[in-house]
Amino acid sequence: MKINPATTQLIQDQxxxxxxxxxxxxxxxxxxxxxxKLEFQTGILAGFALLASVLLGVTNFSTEGTIQRRLxxxxxxxxxxxxxxxxHDNDMLQDTLTIPxxxxxxxxxxxxxxxxxxxxxxxxxxYKFIAPDGYSGAINMIMGVDRDGNILGVRVLNHKETPxxxxxxxxxxxxxxxxxxxxxxxxxxxxxxxxxKDGGEFDQFAGATITPxxxxxxxxxxxxxxxxxxxxxxxxxxxxxxxx
Amino acid sequence: xxxxxxxxxxxxxxxxxNNIVFGQNLALCPLLAVTGTATNGLGMGLATxxxxxxxxxxISLTRHLIPSEIRIPIFVLLIAALVTLVDILMNAWAHExxxxxxxxxxxxxTNCALLGRAEAFASxxxxxxxxxxxxxxxxxxxxxxxxxxxxxxxxxxxxxxxxASLLLGESFRFxxxxxxxxxxGFLLMALPPGGFIMLGFLIVGKRLIDQKLATRxxxxxxxxxxxxxxxx
Numbered sequence: 001m002k003i004n005p006a007t008t009q010l011i012q013d014q015x016x017x018x019x020x021x022x023x024x025x026x027x028x029x030x031x032x033x034x035x036x037k038l039e040f041q042t043g044i045l046a047g048f049a050l051l052a053s054v055l056l057g058v059t060n061f062s063t064e065g066t067i068q069r070r071l072x073x074x075x076x077x078x079x080x081x082x083x084x085x086x087x088h089d090n091d092m093l094q095d096t097l098t099i100p101x102x103x104x105x106x107x108x109x110x111x112x113x114x115x116x117x118x119x120x121x122x123x124x125x126x127y128k129f130i131a132p133d134g135y136s137g138a139i140n141m142i143m144g145v146d147r148d149g150n151i152l153g154v155r156v157l158n159h160k161e162t163p164x165x166x167x168x169x170x171x172x173x174x175x176x177x178x179x180x181x182x183x184x185x186x187x188x189x190x191x192x193x194x195x196x197k198d199g200g201e202f203d204q205f206a207g208a209t210i211t212p213x214x215x216x217x218x219x220x221x222x223x224x225x226x227x228x229x230x231x232x233x234x235x236x237x238x239x240x241x242x243x244x
Numbered sequence: 245x246x247x248x249x250x251x252x253x254x255x256x257x258x259x260x261x262n263n264i265v266f267g268q269n270l271a272l273c274p275l276l277a278v279t280g281t282a283t284n285g286l287g288m289g290l291a292t293x294x295x296x297x298x299x300x301x302x303i304s305l306t307r308h309l310i311p312s313e314i315r316i317p318i319f320v321l322l323i324a325a326l327v328t329l330v331d332i333l334m335n336a337w338a339h340e341x342x343x344x345x346x347x348x349x350x351x352x353x354t355n356c357a358l359l360g361r362a363e364a365f366a367s368x369x370x371x372x373x374x375x376x377x378x379x380x381x382x383x384x385x386x387x388x389x390x391x392x393x394x395x396x397x398x399x400x401x402x403x404x405x406x407x408a409s410l411l412l413g414e415s416f417r418f419x420x421x422x423x424x425x426x427x428x429g430f431l432l433m434a435l436p437p438g439g440f441i442m443l444g445f446l447i448v449g450k451r452l453i454d455q456k457l458a459t460r461x462x463x464x465x466x467x468x469x470x471x472x473x474x475x476x
Binding site for chain 1: 336
């Protein structure tokens with residue numbers, strides 16, 4: 001297809017005209033004359049708002065996928081911390097089950113359980129939970145439990161506890177959180193699921209009792225959640241096999 | 245120096261004379277909130293430096309378009325949009341850094357110093373000056389953040405730049421120094437009250453240095469009227 005040279009010329013002229021007009025409109029003197037006018041003010045505010053919305057919308061839309069991938073990577077990393085790699089050969093992010101958890105006071109009405117499977121059989125499960133009553137706010141944790149209900153590992157994902165005192169629940173600060181490995185509802189009595197000050201099994205920290213106490217209680221409650229759904233979770237492999 | 249007189253004045257204002265914290269007493273909320281350690285201070289400082297430079301530039305660029313009656317909503321809109329943009333982009337493309345800095349970036353919106361610079365400087369000055377002013381103000385703020393963070397960290401835990409390698413990468417591990425070995429810790433300094441106390445000491449220190457400079461440099465007779473005028 002051939003474009004008429006006259007048309008091209010016309011378009012170029014038009015564009016030059018508009019550009020010239022815009023340049024003149026943007027002259028400080030012209031803008032100074034316009035600024036006090038109400039219509040101009042309304043238009044400018046709307047223009048800025050529109051520009052900001054469009055810019056944010058486009059950025060959000062174009063980075064949504066990337067951010068989701070990054071968050072998935074983070075989740076995989078924390079899943080790997082609490083479930084040994086040798087225990088599963090599936091993609092745990094895709095193998096999930098949502099169970100109701102409102103009555104366990106672990107911060108959510110529904111808990112997503114990530115299933116670790118080896119050759120189709122559930123070997124362990126992993127889920128996030130929250131101690132809603134930490135010393136200065138919620139303590140977010142993640143825990144891996146094997147199919148018999150023994151803890152494989154617990155980690156604190158984030159918290160706002162006092163630096164230097166309560167933050168010993170982090171694995172980077174002390175090995176306190178590692179003491180939960182191998183514990184279960186069967187090998188400790190309910191009374192032992194407490195800090196030593198309350199007659200239990202677990203250390204408190206010098207100067208900080210509430211943080212470890214509430215952490216232990218939340219871990220205990222989330223183990224009860226697992227126990228209540230143990231059959232359903234462990235047999236998950238069979239149902240999904242049946243579906244195949 | 246390569247810089248002209250006015251650019252040098254902007255630099256010395258931003259870094260010392262009219263420093264956001266020492267001179268204007270602004271931005272104390274983010275300042276006290278994050279300076280538990282020198283590393284956190286550095287992170288907040290870097291994020292603020294980027295945003296204040298960009299917001300100054302943007303506002304100076306559009307200064308003829310902005311009517312004075314509605315300048316505040318437009319400034320707020322621009323700053324909030326800019327902060328959100330930086331937040332989203334960092335989350336996507338510098339995720340490791342974002343996990344450390346993420347909290348601070350959202351806090352920049354509460355930093356009244358940005359609005360202050362937009363109002364007092366960028367809306368009246370050409371783009372180049374505004375960018376330079378934003379950069380220097382940001383740098384001055386960064387230095388105060390790091391100084392306060394380091395002072396609090398040393399007195400609270402006996403270390404400086406702990407976990408700096410998380411923020412800046414492995415090659416910056418050399419920054420992590422234990423200043424006082426076997427330090428028992430002084431928790432108060434890591435908590436918010438410690439921030440206020442240490443900030444008080446830093447401001448006193450700055451005033452003392454200024455006093456000393458003033459008496460040494462200029463004859464008293466010349467200086468006195470100027471000082472009185474500024475105090476008013």
